[in-house]
Amino acid sequence: MRAVINFSVLITVVFLSFLVISGFSDKDQIAAAKKWNKDTPLSVVLNDLGEKQPAHFVKDMSAEQIKKGEELVKIGKTTSPKGRKAKFISKYYACTSCHNVVREDPDLTKVSPESRLEYAKDNNIPFLQGSTFWGIVNRKTWYNDDYVKKYGDLLDKARNDLKESIQVCAVYCSQGRKMKKWEVDATLAYLWSIQMKMGDLDVSDEDLAYLNEHASDKSKQAELVQLVNSKYLDKSPATFADPPKDKRAGYTHKGRPEMGEAVYRLSCMHCHRANGESEVILDKSKSSFKWLKRHITDNSQLSMYEVIRHGTYDVLGHQEYMPLYTLEKLSDQQIEDLRAYVEMGAGTGFSALPDSGAEDAKQSSRF
Ligand code: HEC
Ligand code: HEC
DSSP states (O other), rough: HHHHHHHHHHHHHHHHHHHHHHHHHHHHHHHHHHOOOTTEEEEHHHHHHOOOTTTOOOOOOOHHHHHHHHHHHTTOOOBBBOOOOOOSSSSOOOOOTTTSSSSOSSSSSSSHHHHHHHHHHHHTTOOOOSSSSTHHHHHSSOOTTTHHHHHHHGHHTTOOHHHHHHHHHIITTOOOOOOHHHHEEEEEHHHHHHHHHOGGGGOOHHHHHHHHHHTTTTHHHHOOOOOOOOSSOOSSOOOOOOSSSSSTTTTTOOOOOOHHHHIIIIIIHHHTTTTTTSSSSSOSHHHHHHHHHHHHHHHSSTTTHHHHHHOOOTTTTTTOOOOOOOOTTTOHEEEEEHHHHHHHHTTTTTSOOOOOOOHHHHOOOOO
């Protein structure tokens, strides 16, 4: 009798240890560990963790659709699915007149126009009023904060819906027409193709190991989602601002002309070039700088303070307008940097400062 009990105890113990060693739950974890790496798209991780796909999710997108979307964004038109030529969305702009399509912030958890400008210089990309399309599908709201002052009710739907946001920008920001459904879908397909990947976020190997280790633990999902979401901003904040009260004195920051050069070249000259979005050409000639300098203290849009902080408005017959820069896109310090550069150019000149064009800035436009 005693031997029998011992034998069954032994069997049980052996069986249980076998279960633990080869354990079912362990197996899941190993499978998960293989699953996410630095190339895994952010939305895949969040979806695996039980987050619902957003309304702008595109299920089956083809390479052709992505290509059409890219053309719509960079050129402003493409051929319809039936092979017909379609019209430009806007006569005046492409989306890339005002938006980048590559990463533009070194630290994805912070808004910093200063570090964005450094990054733009290093990568030779434009520095613009609109937020980049890279990672835009990973955001949760659009046209945030103060944009309601400019677009009002139009944002009721757009704020929480990327498709609606695209339409608002097609019709209003770019002074064009409403996009067809297939155009919006193609644009979205392209935008999904430039979403963030885990390796773009500041996710350490330990973070990744931790995520993979607990991936299949339901009780940890909320914590893991929070961990992933803490690695990037899920919106582009937007704060409108005003010119300085006393334009002669300016903002209370000391201008740094070498930083101003980057603002001028990567931002202003992106549109104010020959055959550009604006008819006003701003180049590195003394006359451009003198003109800008002369009007700094004006109470009109000729003053760079006014035009930067308030933009210009479209009027019938002249629909090209200049979008304003929020504090997140150009800081008061950077405006003073620009002023210092402009004043230097209007005066003694700056042969010591760098002088190169932003190649992407030129390529990204159809003009
Ligand atoms: C003349 C400039 C301009 C053009 C052209 C333009 N946009 Fe915009 N767009 C803006 C500005 C300015 C904003 C608001 C600030 C921002 O992007 O964060 C904006 C915002 C957006 C947003 C919301 C971004 C966010 O994260 O809040 C989307 C989506 C968008 N635009 C799509 C488009 C598409 C698609 C096109 C081309 C069909 C386009 N835009 C063309 C200037 C422009
Ligand atoms: C996204 C394109 C774009 C960018 C970037 C841009 N502008 Fe403009 N700007 C325009 C457009 C469009 C107008 C309207 C006048 C026109 O159509 O030529 C304008 C108008 C102006 C005017 C008034 C001109 C007038 O005769 O009324 C000034 C001054 C000006 N911009 C300066 C700047 C400066 C300085 C920068 C850089 C900080 C800058 N712009 C960046 C597109 C742009």
